[in-house]
Amino acid sequence: MHGNDVTLEGVSITYPNGFTAVHETHLTIPAGEFFSILGPSGCGKTTILRTVSGFVEPSRGRVLIGGADQAGKSPNQRPTALIFQNLALFPLMSVRDNVAFGLEARGVSRRARNAKAEELLNLVALGDQASKMPGELSGGQRQRVAIARALAVEPSVLLLDEPLSALDLKLRKHMRTELRAIQKKTGVTFIYITHDQSEALTMSDRIAVMNAGRIEQVGSADEVYSNPATAFAASFVGEVNRFAGRITALDGDMAEVETPLGRMRCRNPRGMKPGEAALLFVRPENVGFASASGMAYGNQLDARLERRDLEGAFISFQMRTEAAGQPVAMHLTNTGTAPALMPDGAARIGFACESALVLPEGPLARTGREELGAA
Amino acid sequence: MREADQPKLTLTNFDVLVAATRIPLSAEAKAAESREIGKRIYGLLGLRYEQSGEVYERLGLTNLARTLLFAVMTTALALAICYPIAYKVALATPAHRVVWLMLGLIIPYAIAELMRIYAWTTIIDNRGVLNSLLIWTGILTEPIQFARMPGTVFVVIAYTYVLFMVFPMLNVMSTLDRNQIEAARDLGASPWRVHRRVVIPHAKPGIAVGCIATFMLAAGAFSVPRIISRGLQAEWFSQTIYNKFFESETSNVGAAYSFAYTLVCFLIVGLFMWIMQTRLKDFARVQ
Amino acid sequence: MTSQRLLNLYTWAFLAFMFAPLLLMIVASVNDTSPPSVTEWHGVTGKWYAFAWMPDEALRADAVLRTIDRDRFFGCFGNSLKVASGVVPLALLLGLAGAVMLTRWQSRANGLLWWVLLSPMLAPGIVLGLSALVFWGRIGVDAGLFTIIAAQLTFVAGYPMLILMARLQRQPVELEEAAMDLGASPLRIFLRITLPFLAPALVSAGVIAFLASMENYNTTMFAKGGACTFATEIGAMARNPNGHPPVINAVGTVIILLTFAAALGHTLLRRRERA
Numbered sequence A: 001m002h003g004n005d006v007t008l009e010g011v012s013i014t015y016p017n018g019f020t021a022v023h024e025t026h027l028t029i030p031a032g033e034f035f036s037i038l039g040p041s042g043c044g045k046t047t048i049l050r051t052v053s054g055f056v057e058p059s060r061g062r063v064l065i066g067g068a069d070q071a072g073k074s075p076n077q078r079p080t081a082l083i084f085q086n087l088a089l090f091p092l093m094s095v096r097d098n099v100a101f102g103l104e105a106r107g108v109s110r111r112a113r114n115a116k117a118e119e120l121l122n123l124v125a126l127g128d129q130a131s132k133m134p135g136e137l138s139g140g141q142r143q144r145v146a147i148a149r150a151l152a153v154e155p156s157v158l159l160l161d162e163p164l165s166a167l168d169l170k171l172r173k174h175m176r177t178e179l180r181a182i183q184k185k186t187g188v189t190f191i192y193i194t195h196d197q198s199e200a201l202t203m204s205d206r207i208a209v210m211n212a213g214r215i216e217q218v219g220s221a222d223e224v225y226s227n228p229a230t231a232f233a234a235s236f237v238g239e240v241n242r243f244a245g246r247i248t249a250l251d252g253d254m255a256e257v258e259t260p261l262g263r264m265r266c267r268n269p270r271g272m273k274p275g276e277a278a279l280l281f282v283r284p285e286n287v288g289f290a291s292a293s294g295m296a297y298g299n300q301l302d303a304r305l306e307r308r309d310l311e312g313a314f315i316s317f318q319m320r321t322e323a324a325g326q327p328v329a330m331h332l333t334n335t336g337t338a339p340a341l342m343p344d345g346a347a348r349i350g351f352a353c354e355s356a357l358v359l360p361e362g363p364l365a366r367t368g369r370e371e372l373g374a375a
Numbered sequence B: 001m002r003e004a005d006q007p008k009l010t011l012t013n014f015d016v017l018v019a020a021t022r023i024p025l026s027a028e029a030k031a032a033e034s035r036e037i038g039k040r041i042y043g044l045l046g047l048r049y050e051q052s053g054e055v056y057e058r059l060g061l062t063n064l065a066r067t068l069l070f071a072v073m074t075t076a077l078a079l080a081i082c083y084p085i086a087y088k089v090a091l092a093t094p095a096h097r098v099v100w101l102m103l104g105l106i107i108p109y110a111i112a113e114l115m116r117i118y119a120w121t122t123i124i125d126n127r128g129v130l131n132s133l134l135i136w137t138g139i140l141t142e143p144i145q146f147a148r149m150p151g152t153v154f155v156v157i158a159y160t161y162v163l164f165m166v167f168p169m170l171n172v173m174s175t176l177d178r179n180q181i182e183a184a185r186d187l188g189a190s191p192w193r194v195h196r197r198v199v200i201p202h203a204k205p206g207i208a209v210g211c212i213a214t215f216m217l218a219a220g221a222f223s224v225p226r227i228i229s230r231g232l233q234a235e236w237f238s239q240t241i242y243n244k245f246f247e248s249e250t251s252n253v254g255a256a257y258s259f260a261y262t263l264v265c266f267l268i269v270g271l272f273m274w275i276m277q278t279r280l281k282d283f284a285r286v287q
Numbered sequence C: 001m002t003s004q005r006l007l008n009l010y011t012w013a014f015l016a017f018m019f020a021p022l023l024l025m026i027v028a029s030v031n032d033t034s035p036p037s038v039t040e041w042h043g044v045t046g047k048w049y050a051f052a053w054m055p056d057e058a059l060r061a062d063a064v065l066r067t068i069d070r071d072r073f074f075g076c077f078g079n080s081l082k083v084a085s086g087v088v089p090l091a092l093l094l095g096l097a098g099a100v101m102l103t104r105w106q107s108r109a110n111g112l113l114w115w116v117l118l119s120p121m122l123a124p125g126i127v128l129g130l131s132a133l134v135f136w137g138r139i140g141v142d143a144g145l146f147t148i149i150a151a152q153l154t155f156v157a158g159y160p161m162l163i164l165m166a167r168l169q170r171q172p173v174e175l176e177e178a179a180m181d182l183g184a185s186p187l188r189i190f191l192r193i194t195l196p197f198l199a200p201a202l203v204s205a206g207v208i209a210f211l212a213s214m215e216n217y218n219t220t221m222f223a224k225g226g227a228c229t230f231a232t233e234i235g236a237m238a239r240n241p242n243g244h245p246p247v248i249n250a251v252g253t254v255i256i257l258l259t260f261a262a263a264l265g266h267t268l269l270r271r272r273e274r275a
Ligand SMILES: Nc1ncnc2c1ncn2[C@@H]1O[C@H](COP(=O)(O)OP(=O)(O)OP(=O)(O)O)[C@@H](O)[C@H]1O
Pocket: A015, A016, A017, A019, A021, A039, A040, A041, A042, A043, A044, A045, A046, A047, A048, A195
């Protein structure tokens, strides 16, 4: 088995009812990469996958796999295999026949395809379940059968549509490592769809963050997390504090931002100009108590404690600023050095200039916290 | 020469359907009939009129109207009979006992239609079960000729086609989550309100499909009037079509009759579907 | 509680209404009198059943049985089987095609297609018979078993179509898409995925089509020409001015018992499967 690269050249997809699910997209996924598409429900992830696999023809642009234009090729002629959101195992066939089905369709002899099925079932550690029916398997086992079935046709690109969403947390974590291992072993290009950010962050070589039919950013997990390219990417991946403001001055790569909490200094990766409205983002783990650590944070503010939750490895502090009364979340590693702050106790908090950044205003991800707050 | 042989398109065959026939009646008979409510309705509809002392009736149309009326009444009766049964089987019986109830419905459904009609002859014969019972209890001294009564055909048609109403209704009703009924009860709804607000809205496609099936079967009924009435009472419209087509030399008229009949039936069904907001897809959903 | 009891009572009354005529039919089938009766008892006899196999002399000796043409009777029954053996496979084939088309083929013409394919089920049965007669007569085919098959097919095909359609709608489209994604041709997808899924529904659709064909009277009467089927022959006996011979009751009893046994067997088997 080997992987193939996948290229979307200016692909846009409009459904027959006139709704454009994916706007013009350029994307190149090198062979053998574990590539994730991360985005909220309804943003067009499945649509992209169905376009690569051939169930949907792009309205504009081209799909190339291994350099070959796929226009006009139906799903059964493409070197891709799709793992459906609901797996779509054939309920009336045994596990073995399920896995061998693709080879059967290619006219491979029964003995040869059974041998291949055996080999793949061993790969996913299901060698002893070959004679069972899909209905007699557990959720995780069914999952692995679907993977084996897709791999049996030796695709150069494997497309996975939220395959783990139906599993419980423990199994999901286990399957993540297994999937990753299988991908390494086979070298097949994986395009993996999920709306679970930790899944994308832990498994992928690269991640595309998608919103409302557009890809907002493509990058490695570190890049996407530490250097989000848009307000949406910043707010969708991981927890983040956000302050609205206006750029007042530039200083090399850094910018000065005027916010209701006072003047802040932070990175300016998108090269915004003075006078522009901006959003300042800083991750909770980068915020700390200025008094306790003795660190000279570049940005400091006064706040009161609203709530303190012990999360295990870290402690979560929900603060509210004295000025403008904005919420600020802080995560401190649980090393026993955090100050014993009483509810409503005042403290001076701050964050380093390098750990914060400004981005142009734009659509934001909806988070559970906001909805609760609005209610 | 050839022109004359060419079949011409004409509507004259339909004229027979609407044509009025003079009814020869003595004065007393006329007076008696004019008091009958059915005849009065015909008069109001313009199907019966008097002209220079003679009574005329549009026999084709009265026959059509009478058959359709009976078909509609049969449908209504079947609906009334079936609703509680469908509810009982679909929603008010523990799952393990539903099987047996279903068996009780499937068996008569599967038995040949003709056999179920013949089964009625032992009941309605002049010396049948019903007459014997009535005479034995002293209610009657002379047997009633049930075969002469339109009501008999009506009841047997209802008996024959009632199950075509039960199954669509039952199949849709059984997709209703029983918890919804309990929830509605729990919120204080009376049983009547539960039916009106929960069960009936859910079962509506099934009710509509059942009504349409029963209506079409009743309107097209041929076997029941033929076997039950033995020609002893006014014809059902399907019998008229048959007679026009096969027992006289007027097969074109028969064709006109059947075409007009289909059209009227489609119109009624279409209207009904429109009122009930039924879509053809519901026919597949109720299976 | 009382409304529950009322409903139970009503259900029993309904079942009595459904089964009482059938019971009377069975009782009359062993009564030694014609026309069939349950009120005037003339002793138990098996001759209405023995009609089927008694020797010709015995047949001619009986005043009632003498009037029935036994050979014709069984000939008509054979015709019914012939008609059914044509109607059932064709109805399954047409119904399957229609069901697949209506559920899997999304197009603008879909609404129209629904009307076209379902309208025979909405037309009065007699009209279907007449249409077949006239249509094939024009083409030059004389009325007979063929026109019966053609006429019955127009509406019988609807039953398999509806049953298969209901089942197809329950099969997730993803199964077929997955098969296609794995490289299967449309034909293979149909044979390996769709057809096995439909198999149980095909069996029940076949049974229903068979029963519908065998028992059909209204449509057949109009399309039969000089031919006869089991149903038309049974129906014709009603015209006997002395009332129909109890042979019909005997035949009816056999049908009732067979239906009963089949339905009961089916139910028990299903219960065992689930247990
Ligand atoms: N066949 C269709 N016709 C019209 N619009 C569609 C069709 N399929 C999907 N859409 C619309 O396109 C948008 C993207 O759908 P898609 O299935 O790609 O979302 P998704 O990102 O996979 O969401 P989820 O995470 O919920 O699966 C949605 O707004 C959806 O309503």
